Amino acid sequence: MSVSVCTLAFGREKHLCNLVRGLSLGSSFPDELVIAVLQEQAYDLPSAPFPVRQIAMGNAGLSLAEARNRAAGEATGDLLVFLDVDCIPGPDCVADYVRAAQSHDGVMMGEVAYLPSGATANGIDFRSFESVGVRHSERAGPPEGPSRECSDYRCFWSLNFALSAREFQIVGGFDERFRGYGGEDTDFGRTVASLGLPIWWLRGAKAFHQYHPHHMPPVHHLDSVLANAHVFMEKWGEPTMQHWLRAFVLMGLLERTPHGWRKLRDPSDADLALTRQQADQPYASSAIVLEQLEAAALS
Template sequence: MSFSVVTLVKGRKKQLENMLESIKQSTIVPSEIVIVWMEEETRNARVEDEDLNIKQLYLEKGELPLAKARNLGFENTTHERVIFLDVDCICSPTLFEGLLNGLKDKTITSAYARYLPYIPLSGLYTQIEQDALSHPKRAQLDANTPLPHKKFWSLVFALRKDDFYVIGGFDEDFTGYGGEDTDFAERFNKQYFDFILIDDEVLHQYHFKYSPPLNYLEAIVENANLFYHKHGYFAMYSWLQEFCKRSYVTFDERKHNFKVVRLPHQLDIELALSTKPY
């Protein structure tokens, strides 16, 4: 069963190594793994593994060019079935098999995630799965039945490469963090794709996160305005409300968009650090 895996990474080499170790324990191993580094090539931005067929690409422009990096990864795959895997993921041994078995035309398959409160020493799923916590909202979603497209997330998903191009890939007008995955979901929904969760999982390795994500404030505001222009509603609205509440952002009634009026100080960002693993 030939298939490609695509992942993006910036500065998370240990998480990437753990992910690759988990992949080697899989019941089926990818024919190739395309790694898109969102940084320049250095000793720290490269991995070697003789047991896996790894292709490494570098995208240096842009602070966090997620949409462009995902498109670059997909463009450099050589197999019809493609799985996108976030670099923070550790795979269950049966994950790939389940994702691919559920693939049909105009179908996107995904999986549940549970969250580790630490970065593990290795990517051996069976040694760490007991420590992972379920997300209180996503754990309630039904498996093996079409779900609302707004439940799509880009953490882990599989689709046929031709279908990726039918959707149009990710919109590279979204720069930095936020909105590009919800835009992708809106566009596949308009073309009557099904979004289905399989009854399997990844384990998400811990990383620092902020609630609200003040570290991405400018990108979120810019991308939310773009999203409204395209789809008629604001993605990431709860974050926008919180930014307004804290007087970093205002809403321009005349232009019907959000505007940054002041930036958070580093201390403000640090105080928003979340202790939750999800």
């Protein structure tokens, strides 16, 4: 079974270099790494024991759906492993996916551990990563056995997943009507479920998420989240990203109308401060911010 690892990149050169190094230290190498490059210049990457192909998309802006589709379309492997650019694949990530693909149809999602700031300062050290990496509190933990099927399409997580190239084509890839950030992964999961394909949590196939400042809920992507929420509603007749939208309403950024959500204003410095991931946090938490907003609304 041939394996293509697919990622997309805009900036984040250090993160991408660590992704390449992580794959190079794996117990099993992919047959190729395919990178959809969302900027004008190619990356200067470390050497690797497998082919690395950079697919130039120009400065087309942050279109996650289009970039993932482009990487998958250029890939030659039987199995497609998708990793976000800020992920360092663990030593058995590729091997675990290959093993699981021999007995699982559909989408497989590996484990993710979030690293604190400074964890990669001394290079790739998987033993250290295991000791300091933490599970995201808003995501399911690894199953007790080798795998567990997820019965809710909303559990799909595009950070670290794999499926066969054939099934990716059956699904139709990511819907490119979703532009920018937000909703395209939930839509992909909804399409997978509508086709009767299973979604699996795996024990193993682990990736380590590299620290970077972030906002949750993603107020810095307010406009694309709002636009994509309407695309999802028009397509499926039901809302998505409801926890983010609820937070934005409580922050006074949006209002709910009979026809969906309407933007009231741009995020302020206070909104950015409220949602900003702090240096002592390995990840940003929408749940914590929403809890604070709900409490304030009741006071």
